[in-house]
Amino acid sequence: MNKIAIIxxxxxxxxxxxxxxxxxxSIGLKFDYKFGEAGDEYFEKxxxxxxxxxxxxxxxxxxxxxxxxxxxxxDVIVRLRQVMNLFANLRPVKSYPNxxxxxxxxxxxxxxxxxxxxxxxxxxxxxxxxxxxxxxxxKASERIINYAFNYAxxxxxxxxxxxxxxxxxxxxxxxxxxTFYNIAEKYPKIDKEDFxxxxxxxxxxxRPESFDVIVTTNLFGDILSDEGAGLVxxxxxxxxxxxxxxxxxxxxxxxxxPDIAGKGIANPIAMILSAGMxxxxxxxxxxxxxxxxAIQEVLKEGKVLTRDLGGNxxxxxxxxxxxxxxxxx
Amino acid sequence: MNKIAIIxxxxxxxxxxxxxxxxxxSIGLKFDYKFGEAGDEYFEKxxxxxxxxxxxxxxxxxxxxxxxxxxxxxDVIVRLRQVMNLFANLRPVKSYPNxxxxxxxxxxxxxxxxxxxxxxxxxxxxxxxxxxxxxxxxKASERIINYAFNYAxxxxxxxxxxxxxxxxxxxxxxxxxxTFYNIAEKYPKIDKEDFxxxxxxxxxxxRPESFDVIVTTNLFGDILSDEGAGLVxxxxxxxxxxxxxxxxxxxxxxxxxPDIAGKGIANPIAMILSAGMxxxxxxxxxxxxxxxxAIQEVLKEGKVLTRDLGGNxxxxxxxxxxxxxxxxx
Ligand SMILES: CC(C)[C@H](C(=O)O)[C@@H](O)C(=O)O
Ligand SMILES: CC(C)[C@H](C(=O)O)[C@@H](O)C(=O)O
Numbered sequence: 294m295n296k297i298a299i300i301x302x303x304x305x306x307x308x309x310x311x312x313x314x315x316x317x318x319s320i321g322l323k324f325d326y327k328f329g330e331a332g333d334e335y336f337e338k339x340x341x342x343x344x345x346x347x348x349x350x351x352x353x354x355x356x357x358x359x360x361x362x363x364x365x366x367x368d369v370i371v372r373l374r375q376v377m378n379l380f381a382n383l384r385p386v387k388s389y390p391n392x393x394x395x396x397x398x399x400x401x402x403x404x405x406x407x408x409x410x411x412x413x414x415x416x417x418x419x420x421x422x423x424x425x426x427x428x429x430x431x432k433a434s435e436r437i438i439n440y441a442f443n444y445a446x447x448x449x450x451x452x453x454x455x456x457x458x459x460x461x462x463x464x465x466x467x468x469x470x471x472t473f474y475n476i477a478e479k480y481p482k483i484d485k486e487d488f489x490x491x492x493x494x495x496x497x498x499x500r501p502e503s504f505d506v507i508v509t510t511n512l513f514g515d516i517l518s519d520e521g522a523g524l525v526x527x528x529x530x531x532x533x534x535x536x537x538x539x540x541x542x543x544x545x546x547x548x549x550x551p552d553i554a555g556k557g558i559a560n561p562i563a564m565i566l567s568a569g570m571x572x573x574x575x576x577x578x579x580x581x582x583x584x585x586x587a588i589q590e591v592l593k594e595g596k597v598l599t600r601d602l603g604g605n606x607x608x609x610x611x612x613x614x615x616x617x618x619x620x621x622x
Numbered sequence: 623m624n625k626i627a628i629i630x631x632x633x634x635x636x637x638x639x640x641x642x643x644x645x646x647x648s649i650g651l652k653f654d655y656k657f658g659e660a661g662d663e664y665f666e667k668x669x670x671x672x673x674x675x676x677x678x679x680x681x682x683x684x685x686x687x688x689x690x691x692x693x694x695x696x697d698v699i700v701r702l703r704q705v706m707n708l709f710a711n712l713r714p715v716k717s718y719p720n721x722x723x724x725x726x727x728x729x730x731x732x733x734x735x736x737x738x739x740x741x742x743x744x745x746x747x748x749x750x751x752x753x754x755x756x757x758x759x760x761k762a763s764e765r766i767i768n769y770a771f772n773y774a775x776x777x778x779x780x781x782x783x784x785x786x787x788x789x790x791x792x793x794x795x796x797x798x799x800x801t802f803y804n805i806a807e808k809y810p811k812i813d814k815e816d817f818x819x820x821x822x823x824x825x826x827x828x829r830p831e832s833f834d835v836i837v838t839t840n841l842f843g844d845i846l847s848d849e850g851a852g853l854v855x856x857x858x859x860x861x862x863x864x865x866x867x868x869x870x871x872x873x874x875x876x877x878x879x880p881d882i883a884g885k886g887i888a889n890p891i892a893m894i895l896s897a898g899m900x901x902x903x904x905x906x907x908x909x910x911x912x913x914x915x916a917i918q919e920v921l922k923e924g925k926v927l928t929r930d931l932g933g934n935x936x937x938x939x940x941x942x943x944x945x946x947x948x949x950x951x
Contacts, residue, residue, distance in 0.1 A: 364789075422763075423794040425793065522824050
């Protein structure tokens with residue numbers, strides 16, 4: 294039985310995690326769950342946000358489900374990504390029925406480099422200010438770009454778009470762009486193109502249907518994937534996968550939402566879809582696909598929806614509805 | 623008579639500049655125009671993109687109108703911003719009638735720090751990669767944040783939003799955020815709030831009407847203003863102002879568009895609105911306002927439009943139509 298590390302974290306993280314685990318249980322999937330702690334609450338009690346036991350737990354598990362962290366998110370999730378070497382952050386942009394999606398039929402994947410760039414934590418104060426380093430290594434660039442092309446091959450995608458700012462960042466992003474075109478030669482069947490990050494931020498609105506797989510550096514992936522979330526109606530629906538050589542961590546893109554925490558009204562879909570991405574990672578592709586279909590069905594019907602989706606139902610009601618639809622497929 | 627430096631630059635830069643100067647002439651505004659060269663074409667001939675004479679010309683003028691530069695844009699415009707100390711980049715996001723704007727009635731201003739951040743050009747190759755420095759100084763942060771609050775006061779704006787990534791960039795953006803709240807105290811009449819850049823990229827789509835004035839660092843302003851352009855239908859309509867202590871440079875946000883250059887079909891509105899921003903800067907506020915109204919009228923009527931706006935008219939036809947409407951006001 295696969296051992297899964299469960300880190301509910303803070304705020305609605307706990308509630309949506311309960312809902313997701315309930316879905317997995319109810320559709321007959323058994324895992325060996327081990328719970329770990331991290332986040333604001335843990336920090337308040339013990340003065341650190343991510344204890345070593347939790348890191349060890351994730352290291353010794355086959356995969357990890359992560360809920361949300363509050364103010365300490367950067368110290369928890371960025372650190373987990375780095376210590377676990379979870380180099381690829383996958384963020385789907387997909388429109389679901391009956392949401393506030395600005396466009397129908399969007400379906401592309403943002404592949405974000407997850408270990409370096411401006412996230413390396415090399416910052417210092419200088420006279421009258423501060424300076425941060427943005428590191429782009431050839432190794433990490435090759436790794437993420439190869440990942441993106443392989444992802445495209447395996448998922449019947451036809452194009453990979455490299456996003457950078459090589460006109461200003463001539464060395465760092467020049468390297469990233471050059472690496473992209475070098476690697477692209479190994480994949481003659483996949484179309485390739487590159488855009489500046491600012492132009493991409495516009496194209497996501499003026500021609501979003503032209504994107505298929507986007508590969509980019511850490512911060513640009515952070516910004517563009519939230520823009521992508523806005524495109525398809527907000528963060529309530531966006532899952533993500535953090536993938537390493539032999540580790541995977543799955544989390545909703547949304548945060549701990551302290552304003553609605555504890556009320557049982559949070560939308561669990563992003564967390565359930567994150568669990569779906571974990572199933573895919575573990576080879577349970579049929580089940581993953583069925584979860585996605587069940588969620589589409591729930592949304593299409595529009596009877597059981599949380600408030601952010603215009604309904605009145607609770608987190609658990611929505612989870613139960615997903616289970617019902619799953620069982621009907 | 624005000625001396626104005628004119629840098630048409632490359633591609634459609636020349637065409638939209640002709641159109642904008644034609645508008646200024648025809649509405650009876652006389653300036654002492656001095657033409658300067660910069661951009662790809664100049665680079666191909668002389669091996670540099672921005673000659674010293676052009677910098678001197680801009681320095682000795684009361685204001686500068688800039689068209690567009692091609693591949694050399696970073697070497698031209700980023701350098702001009704820095705050597706002229708044009709620290710504030712103003713980028714309006716405003717919906718005009720009959721465009722592809724995703725929302726009606728948007729009207730907010732992005733105030734982008736224009737001299738430092740990741741644009742300082744401090745990059746070097748390291749073993750197996752490259753590193754870029756992102757510098758945030760207290761002085762430049764104070765200057766731009768003060769500018770944003772003063773802008774809000776003078777333009778009847780009610781709120782300033784600070785955009786940063788202080789959860790990851792604790793020192794650089796921590797400083798920016800702290801400076802923001804310190805300065806905000808001097809402006810008790812103006813509301814203040816701060817968001818992470820990724821969240822902002824989403825909020826621009828999920829609640830764009832909540833923004834009024836956004837103040838942010840260089841690269842975030844670059845990305846968010848292009849997203850803002852996408853929000854209101856694309857770059858064809860977006861002007862910008864680069865403002866220093868005693869200098870102003872005005873340019874459309876779009877580039878040189880080599881694919882349509884030389885055909886006389888480019889949309890001149892962003893350039894004409896940039897000229898309008900220059901008139902405002904020179905104290906010709908009535909004329910600036912009338913240009914904006916004339917453009918609204920042209921778009922509302924929808925008879926004379928360039929191709930990007932769904933019409934068939936030429937660059938000069940559209941400019942002439944703006945002049946006609948201006949004269950009717
Ligand atoms: C919480 C924050 C540090 C994190 C990031 O910037 O990566 C989040 O925005 C995300 O995208 O997962
Ligand atoms: C051409 C490029 C260097 C420039 C920038 O990044 O500032 C452009 O995108 C802009 O926004 O004016």
